[in-house]
Amino acid sequence: MSMENLKSRTDLSLDEINQLLDNEKDVNVFKKLLYFKFKEMGFSKIKSCELAGFPESSRYYLEDLWAEGGYNSLIPHYGGGRKSKLTEKQLNDLKIKLDSQDSWLVDDVKKLIKDEYNVEYEYQSVRNLLIRLKVPIANYFEIERDTKKISKNVIDNFEDISEKDKKEIKELILKMKEEKNIFVYQKLSYLLFRKIGFTNKEASQFLNVTTVTGNNWLKAWENKGYEGLLRKKGQGRKSKLTEKQLETLKKN
Incomplete structure (x- = not known):
């Protein structure tokens, strides 16, 4: 395909x-x-x-x-964001309906949009829409907080991680947030998976690389830290051919 x-x-x-x-x-x-x-x-x-x-x-x-x-x-589309699923006319109509009462629950508006316009939004999208339309959300923290699990840092979800590993994990997460090179980002991801308890086989499978490659990334990190993940010119695997053989190959 x-x-x-x-x-x-x-x-x-x-x-x-x-x-x-x-x-x-x-x-x-x-x-x-x-x-x-x-x-x-x-x-x-x-x-x-x-x-x-x-x-x-x-x-x-x-x-x-x-x-x-x-x-x-x-794919990010810069300059205006995503187009709304509702037309301008539908959005105006919805605003009139929402103005009919003081505040709304997100789930009620989600159902209203589905029933009235046959358009399905995810929960967070409806909440964002209410905020954009300046519609008060009814008792959001009191009524809906029990359905929204508080997000935890990845570190806190693994009780058996040592303090040393926690410190290293924090460093990895910080690097990942700043990283723009996708190849280095993959390496950082692999290291994070290993540090939070996944095996080499599992972490490698997540990123579609061999276990040998994964282990090499881990060794590079352990030996030189972040710098070890940056592949510099001339650092690839050593050629099996001698310099003389390479020159002959180029001529032919």
Whole structure:
């Protein structure tokens, strides 16, 4: 199946998501794809967010994005944001309906939009819409807080991590937030997975690399830290051919 076809579908298999990951060059899109990969592997939405480096509340946003057009909707579109699912006329009509009472619960508005306009929004998207329309959210913290699990730092979810590893994990997370090079980001992700308890085989599988590659990344980090992950010119695997043989090969 062509890559363009994969990018427009929302029913991708694990192998097809891996194919997209292997060809991705944008760090931000790579992170979003990781979320869907973890979910396809059987992790919960909350756990998938955690492993992909998102707060758990992002699952609503990510699911909403994917439902709109799969991979193509994950690509950032700068200069105005995403187009609303509701038309301008529908938005005006909705605002009139919402003004009929002092405040609304997010779930009630979600149902109203579905019933009135046959348009489905994820929870977080409806909440964002209410904020944009300046509609008060009814007793949000009192009524809905029990349905919203407080997001925890990845470190706090693993009680058996040593203080030394916790410090290293914090360093990795900080580096990942700042990293723009997708190849270095992959290495940092692998190291984070290892530090929070996944095996070499599992961490390598998450990132579609061999266990040998994964171990090499770990050794590079242990020997030189972040600098060890930066592949510099001339640092690749040593050629099996001698300089003389290489020169002869070039001439031929």
